Structure formats: C-alpha cells, structure tokens
Amino acid sequence: MNTPNPNERLRKLSLKERYAHLTRGLDWQPTYQDKKKIFPFTDYEGIKIHDWDAFEDPFRLTMDSYWKYQAEKERKLYAVIDSFAQNNGQMNISDARYINALKIFITAVSPLEYAAHRGFAHVGRHFEGVGPRIACQFQAIDELRHAQTQIHTISHFNKFFDGLHDPLHMYNRVWYLSVPKSFFEDAITAGPFEFLTAVSFSFEYVLTSLLFVPFMSGAAYNGDMATVTFGFSAQSDESRHMTLGLEIIKFMLQQDEGNVPIVQKWIDKWFWRGYRLLSIIAMMMDYMLPKKIMSWKEAWEMYFEQGGGALFNDLSRYGIRLPKYHEVAKAEKDHYSHQAWSTFYQYSHASAFHTWTPSEEEMTWFAEKYPASFNQLYRPRYDYWAKAEADGKRFYNNGLPQLCQVCQIPTFFTEPTDPTRISTRTKIYNGERFYFCSDGCHDIFEDEPEKYLQSWLPVHQILQGNCGGTTVPEVLDWYHLNQGADNFDYLGSPDEALWENWQSARKRVIAS
Amino acid sequence: MTTTAIGTYTFPSRDRIENFHGLQLVYFLWDKHLMFSAPITLVLPPTLPFSEILGEVLPNLYGAHPQFAEIDWSTVEWELDGVAFIPMPTLTLTALGIDHKSLLRFRTPGLEGLAQASF
Ligand SMILES: [Fe+2]
Ligand SMILES: [Fe+2]
Ligand SMILES: [Zn+2]
Numbered sequence: 001m002n003t004p005n006p007n008e009r010l011r012k013l014s015l016k017e018r019y020a021h022l023t024r025g026l027d028w029q030p031t032y033q034d035k036k037k038i039f040p041f042t043d044y045e046g047i048k049i050h051d052w053d054a055f056e057d058p059f060r061l062t063m064d065s066y067w068k069y070q071a072e073k074e075r076k077l078y079a080v081i082d083s084f085a086q087n088n089g090q091m092n093i094s095d096a097r098y099i100n101a102l103k104i105f106i107t108a109v110s111p112l113e114y115a116a117h118r119g120f121a122h123v124g125r126h127f128e129g130v131g132p133r134i135a136c137q138f139q140a141i142d143e144l145r146h147a148q149t150q151i152h153t154i155s156h157f158n159k160f161f162d163g164l165h166d167p168l169h170m171y172n173r174v175w176y177l178s179v180p181k182s183f184f185e186d187a188i189t190a191g192p193f194e195f196l197t198a199v200s201f202s203f204e205y206v207l208t209s210l211l212f213v214p215f216m217s218g219a220a221y222n223g224d225m226a227t228v229t230f231g232f233s234a235q236s237d238e239s240r241h242m243t244l245g246l247e248i249i250k251f252m253l254q255q256d257e258g259n260v261p262i263v264q265k266w267i268d269k270w271f272w273r274g275y276r277l278l279s280i281i282a283m284m285m286d287y288m289l290p291k292k293i294m295s296w297k298e299a300w301e302m303y304f305e306q307g308g309g310a311l312f313n314d315l316s317r318y319g320i321r322l323p324k325y326h327e328v329a330k331a332e333k334d335h336y337s338h339q340a341w342s343t344f345y346q347y348s349h350a351s352a353f354h355t356w357t358p359s360e361e362e363m364t365w366f367a368e369k370y371p372a373s374f375n376q377l378y379r380p381r382y383d384y385w386a387k388a389e390a391d392g393k394r395f396y397n398n399g400l401p402q403l404c405q406v407c408q409i410p411t412f413f414t415e416p417t418d419p420t421r422i423s424t425r426t427k428i429y430n431g432e433r434f435y436f437c438s439d440g441c442h443d444i445f446e447d448e449p450e451k452y453l454q455s456w457l458p459v460h461q462i463l464q465g466n467c468g469g470t471t472v473p474e475v476l477d478w479y480h481l482n483q484g485a486d487n488f489d490y491l492g493s494p495d496e497a498l499w500e501n502w503q504s505a506r507k508r509v510i511a512s
Numbered sequence: 513m514t515t516t517a518i519g520t521y522t523f524p525s526r527d528r529i530e531n532f533h534g535l536q537l538v539y540f541l542w543d544k545h546l547m548f549s550a551p552i553t554l555v556l557p558p559t560l561p562f563s564e565i566l567g568e569v570l571p572n573l574y575g576a577h578p579q580f581a582e583i584d585w586s587t588v589e590w591e592l593d594g595v596a597f598i599p600m601p602t603l604t605l606t607a608l609g610i611d612h613k614s615l616l617r618f619r620t621p622g623l624e625g626l627a628q629a630s631f
Pocket of ligand 1: 113116142143146
C-alpha cells in the first residue's frame with residue numbers, strides 16, 4: 001500500500017499551471033440536459049467556433065492573484081482619496097469650470113461602468129468556452145469596482161459643487177444622457193460575440209485612449225489628483241480588457257472564415273456608435289478643461305488615424321479593413337467639438353452642467369488648433385453670443401432638437417463635404433418615417449430596424465407626455481435637476497460664487 | 513434586414529402617431545442659420561393650416577435671429593423630406609402631405625446667416 005507521507009510538501013503550481021487548471025477540463029459535458037439549453041446564446045449570431053480551447057488569455061489571470069492585485073490597488077486609491085479630502089484638494093484645481101468635466105464623467109461614464117459590469121456578468125455566464133468566460137467574469141468585477149471607485153472619488157466634489165448629486169437617476173432620464181445609455185443598451189442586448197466586439201474591441205481597444213486621455217490627463221493638468229488616481233487604478237484593468245478585445249476578435253477570425261463578414265459588420269457599426277458617443281468627450285476636452293492637453297483633432301489624429309491605422313493594417317491579413325465611414329470622422333474632426341458645444345450652449349437651461357462662451361485666450365488656442373475652421377465658422381458665433389449676453393439677451397433655443405433615431409444625438413452634425421449644411425438622412429420603414437444624423441446611423445438602422453424603432457428618444461418622450469409634464473421646469477424636476485443651480489451658465493452660478501469666495505479668501509491669506 | 517435575435521422579434525414603434533394623442537410631429541430646419549444648431553421638433557395638430565406655421569410657429573422658433581424679420585416669404589424655397597415643395601398657406605398639414613415626423617427645410621435666398629459664417 002502507498003501511504004502518503006504527511007510531511008511531504010506539495011509543490012506550488014506555476015502561474016501557467018494554475019491558469020490551465022482554472023480554464024481547461026473544469027467544464028463537463030452535460031448528459032441529461034441539452035447543451036443548447038445551457039448556452040442558448042452561442043449560435044444565433046452566426047459565429048462558428050470549432051475549438052473553444054484555442055482561446056487563451058495572455059494575462060493567465062487566476063483568482064488568487066486577482067484578489068491580491070486588486071486589494072493592493074484599492075488600498076492605495078483610498079489612501080489618496082482620504083488625503084485629498086483632508087487637504088481640501090478641491091481648492092487646488094485649476095478653475096471651477098473644470099468640475100463640469102467631472103459632471104459629464106459621473107453622469108455619462110460611471111453609469112456605463114456599471115452597465116459594463118452587468119454586460120460582462122451576463123456573457124461571463126453564457127460563453128460556452130471556459131477561457132473567455134473566466135476573462136469576462138474578472139472584467140465584470142473590475143467594472144463594478146470602477147463604478148464604485150468613481151462614485152467614491154467624485155462624491156467628495158459633490159459636497160461643494162452642483163450637478164453631481166443624482167447621476168444614476170439622471171442617466172436614466174436626462175435627454176443628452178440617453179446617448180451613452182442607448183449606446184450601452186444596444187450592446188448589452190446583442191449576443192455575446194457582438195457585445196465583446198462592441199465593448200471590448202471597438203470601444204476599449206480601438207477608442208479607449210480618446211476617453212481615457214481627456215479625462216485622466218485632463219484631471220492631472222487641472223490639479224485633480226483624486227481623479228488621476230482612480231484613473232491609474234483602473235488603467236491596469238483596462239490593459240487586460242483591451243487584450244481581451246483584441247484576442248476575442250482574432251479568435252473569431254481564426255475559428256472560421258465565415259465569421260469575417262459578421263465581425264466586419266459589427267466593427268463598422270460599433271466604430272460609428274463609439275465615435276458618435278465621443279462627440280461629448282470631444283466637447284469636454286476642447287471646452288471644459290481650463291488647462292488643455294491637446295485638441296480633439298490632435299487626439300483623433302494620434303489615436304485613431306495613426307494608432308487605429310496601424311491596428312487595421314495588422315488585421316488586414318484576416319480580411320478585416322478599416323471601419324466604414326472612418327473618412328467621415330476625419331472630415332468632421334475640424335468641427336466636432338465646436339458643434340457639440342454650440343448645441344449645449346443654446347440648451348444650457350436644460351443641462352445638468354454649466355456652459356460659457358470661450359475666453360479670448362481660448363479662442364486664440366482654437367484658431368491655432370483648428371486653422372481650417374475656427375475663425376471662419378465658430379469664432380463669429382461666440383463673438384455674437386458673448387455680445388448678446390453682455391446686452392442682457394443671452395441666446396437660448398426655444399425649440400426641442402430633432403434627435404437621431406440611432407445615436408440619439410441632436411442632428412447637429414454638418415455634411416462631411418459642407419460644414420454649413422446640417423446633415424440629415426431619412427428612411428421609411430413599415431410606413432413610418434425615421435431620421436438620422438448620418439449615413440453611419442442610417443445604415444445601422446437599416447440593418448436592424450426592429451431594434452431601433454424602440455428607441456426611447458427623450459424629445460419624443462417629452463412630447464408624448466411621459467416625462468413629468470409639458471413645460472421645461474416640470475421635465476427638469478422629473479430629471480432631479482436642481483434648477484437655478486445645476487443648469488445655465490457658469491457665470492452667475494453657485495459654483496462660480498463658491499470658487500470666487502475661495503479665491504478671495506486665499507488672496508486675503510497671502511496679503512496678511 | 514431582420515434583427516439578429518433568438519426568436520421572433522417584432523415590436524410596435526415607440527413613436528407611432530397613436531402615441532401623440534391626436535397630434536403629430538414635424539421637424540423644421542432653417543438652412544444656413546446654424547445659430548439653431550439642429551432641426552427643431554414640434555408637436556402639432558394635423559389640421560393646422562400652413563398659414564399658422566408661417567404666422568405663429570416659425571416666428572416663435574426663429575424670431576430671435578436678426579435676419580428672421582427680413583424674410584420675404586414669397587421667395588422662400590421649401591423642401592419636404594428632401595423633395596422640393598410649394599406649400600399653400602390655406603391648406604392643412606394633412607392636405608399638404610406633411611406626415612408624422614416629416615422634415616420641412618427652408619432656404620431664404622439672400623439671407624445666408626451672420627458674419628458669412630452661415631450662423
Ligand atoms: Fe471600466
Ligand atoms: Fe473596462
Ligand atoms: Zn446618429
């Protein structure tokens with residue numbers, strides 16, 4: 001008989017072995033249940049997988065190392081947040097206008113982190129292969145952590161500034177927040193492969209720098225060390241998420257040639273949806289950062305035209321090309337942020353953040369960064385509006401904007417070939433007319449009209465009487481928007497009054 | 513195309529005309545006047561005569577623009593959902609074929625916005 005020696009120590013498994021044990025052979029083949037019933041979402045998108053074990057997570061992450069890393073990051077982050085609060089870090093930011101970038105972040109981005117948590121928890125259950133399933137489960141926890149740490153960090157600013165008090169409620173109701181909400185709900189209601197193409201590849205891999213750089217470098221440039229720290233804390237997770245995005249794309253493309261056109265169609269769609277979502281970020285980066293990092297145009301050139309160009313060059317060996325309408329994005333880069341800000345400026349009465357006309361110094365910077373468009377088209381607007389404001393006739397738009405049926409953004413974009421002409425596209429489906437902002441959104445609708453005819457378009461919902469009443473104040477109440485504090489211009493706002501108070505107190509201290 | 517789904521997938525449109533309690537939507541867009549950044553959505557009775565659009569609706573939406581008062585309405589060029597269109601002031605929206613969620617785009621020759629910026 002072979003008696004085990006109780007004194008013999010078990011050899012510790014290597015990381016690779018541990019990962020192998022976690023992801024290989026742990027599943028079983030069901031005998032009394034149909035596998036299709038256990039994994040009902042595997043086939044219907046048309047993606048064919050022949051060997052699930054061919055998927056390998058390059059990080060080979062296992063439970064024990066995951067908990068260890070994440071706990072360490074949490075400890076560091078909360079130490080920074082505590083000291084930021086103790087040292088009144090909110091007083092050391094560049095200018096209180098900067099807080100408006102955080103208002104966009106907490107209402108438009110943090111709820112997406114939570115939505116991502118739900119999406120990854122879902123595919124983490126429903127992927128048939130253990131490798132991708134485990135990777136998605138880790139990501140589901142990451143995304144929940146991101147939502148939590150962001151809420152914790154920004155809650156400090158909520159003690160002083162307006163517009164930060166009810167982000168999840170606003171996310172579900174406020175007109176411009178239906179843009180991020182509908183983006184994510186479109187992804188989450190797709191099948192698992194489309195979801196990963198949308199979120200992990202198109203958004204996290206291809207477009208992520210265009211979200212991350214404006215907020216995190218923007219925070220660093222503007223003295224917000226708390227936000228910088230949660231950015232760093234999320235960044236190492238993000239590199240794992242990006243890798244999952246790239247690996248899953250390559251996996252689908254390698255598994256079956258028939259997958260290529262399906263994946264290409266999704267890349268086309270999700271590039272366009274992600275790019276449209278970024279119009280809000282373009283505006284935030286050019287207009288809301290008192291100390292600017294780079295222009296939207298420069299960021300687009302660096303991170304998409306160059307970085308994305310190299311990536312798609314690489315993917316061409318699988319038969320994948322650049323996403324459709326990337327040339328439209330190129331043509332729009334001179335106008336994107338300016339058109340978005342002009343829109344929010346005229347609807348400032350209905351927004352949960354402040355607007356302003358840019359200073360002369362900022363307009364000089366815009367003219368330098370946007371030589372082909374700013375002085376010709378956009379400076380005259382701000383000159384006119386600033387003068388109207390000075391004359392006591394601040395301009396507001398009296399009407400509600402038409403919204404794109406797909407991206408839900410007001411149809412304010414101009415034709416790629418003519419920046420003085422508003423671009424609209426239309427289509428009749430089942431006897432009903434629909435409008436879109438662009439060919440990109442039109443094509444997405446045309447491919448799956450039944451999905452987008454359910455769009456909850458805030459303007460149409462208001463006019464159907466579903467949003468608390470028929471007047472603007474009633475609707476804003478229904479949004480939980482604190483009227484007179486959250487909305488209107490920065491000049492004259494309680495935010496401004498508080499900031500000026502801090503500044504003069506500081507001057508008194510220096511003088512004495 | 514049909515939506516990729518696990519079963520049959522048909523839904524009523526969320527913005528079908530029945531949901532507007534007897535009214536309909538119409539979008540308006542004044543070309544070359546980007547002070548108004550996007551087309552404007554209005555909910556109107558289908559029986560509204562076009563003269564009311566000219567006399568009430570548009571002044572309320574666009575009157576803040578200094579060029580609005582200068583418009584000579586006899587020279588205005590209209591497009592209904594991308595097709596050239598001549599509205600008879602006495603006719604109603606329905607009689608003119610302005611359906612639910614139609615876009616009326618109008619150009620005012622000689623009035624091309626402020627500061628040569630189509631603004
Ligand atoms: Fe995240
Ligand atoms: Fe992520
Ligand atoms: Zn759109």
